[in-house]
Each structure stands twice: as structure tokens, then as C-alpha cells.
Amino acid sequence: MTTNQITTAIANTLTQHFPNIPILPQTGTSSTPGISYRLQSAQLTRERSDRFVQSHAFEIRWLETDNIPVNLPDELFEALETIDVEGTPYRATELRWETENDTPRMLVYYTMRTTKMSESAPTMQQLEQRPTALKATRE
Known part of the structure; x- marks a missing residue:
């Protein structure tokens, strides 16, 4: 899974759960009320030669500091707890409101933990056996 895929999944999830609120990528200051999202960090760490850990941290902000809906934290928790990334559900390992x-x-x-699939070796081919007749010789 790529970082772009998970970022797109977050944007899609927020749009589905908050259809009447503008969902915007965070680009600095915005005068538009709504919800912004941005990738804070992405890491790929090797655990073993064939196993990796991918970590993504996102920041979600309500763009009106004065007028925050009372149920917004609960609705964001519910929306982002599990996201769908191209048909595969991914569950958040941590959600924190601060x-x-x-x-x-x-x-x-x-x-997410991922495993690098090793290239498959060519399969053994079948050997063909033919019966041979041995001739006995006398000396």
C-alpha cells in the first residue's frame, strides 16, 4: 500500500461520513470552514529481511476554532477507526483528540505489517524415463 492510497482513503472516508462539510487537504491557513487532513509522517521499517512495518500518522483539524460541533470528536473517531483502502479494511492503531x-x-x-514475497523458483520439470534393455555379454 502506498502513502497516496491511504491519504486518498482518509479523504474518501471523511467525505462519506461528513457529506455536508467541505473536506480539504491542509495547505496552511484556510478561511473555508470544514475539516482538513494532512499526512504528518510516513515510515517504513525493516523488522527482518522479508518483513516490514509501515506507519502513517495523520492530523485532522476542524477549521473553525470558535464553532466546534460538540459531537465532532466522537464522529471523527467513528469515521477513522477503520478505513477502506482499495477494498482492504485498515484499523487505526491510535486515535487521539488534543x-x-x-x-x-x-x-x-x-x-501495517507487510511481507516481501520471495520470487518463486521455477518448478521442477518432469523427467521422462524410458526402459532400456541391457544385453548380457560373455567373455
Whole structure:
């Protein structure tokens, strides 16, 4: 799974759960009320030679600091707990609602373990056996 795929899945999930609220990628300051999302970090760590851990951290913000709906944290938790990435459900490993400089935000973490599939070796081919007759010789 790529970082773009998971970012798109978050945008799609937010759009489905909040159809009447603008969903925007965070690009700095915005005067438009709504919900913004941004990737905070993405990591790929090797555990073994064939196993990796992918970690993604996202920040979700309500863009109006004065007018925050009371049930917004619960609705965001529900929407982002499990997202669908191209037909595969991914569950958040951590969801946290906090305030930074008097601005509320939700931090969402997704962690996936992946295994590198080894290339398959060519299969053994079948050997053909033919019976042979041995001649006995006398000396």
C-alpha cells in the first residue's frame, strides 16, 4: 500500500461520513470552514529481511476554532477507526483528540505489517524415463 492510497482513503472516508462539510487537504491557513487532513509522517521499517512495518500518522483539524460541533470528536473517531483502502479494511492503531495552541486536532495512526514475497523458483520439470534393455555379454 502506498502513502497516496491511504491519504486518498482518509479523504474518501471523511467525505462519506461528513457529506455536508467541505473536506480539504491542509495547505496552511484556510478561511473555508470544514475539516482538513494532512499526512504528518510516513515510515517504513525493516523488522527482518522479508518483513516490514509501515506507519502513517495523520492530523485532522476542524477549521473553525470558535464553532466546534460538540459531537465532532466522537464522529471523527467513528469515521477513522477503520478505513477502506482499495477494498482492504485498515484499523487505526491510535486515535487521539488534543488541542495545540488552542486549536483542536485529531491524530490518527495506522500501522501495517507487510511481507516481501520471495520470487518463486521455477518448478521442477518432469523427467521422462524410458526402459532400456541391457544385453548380457560373455567373455
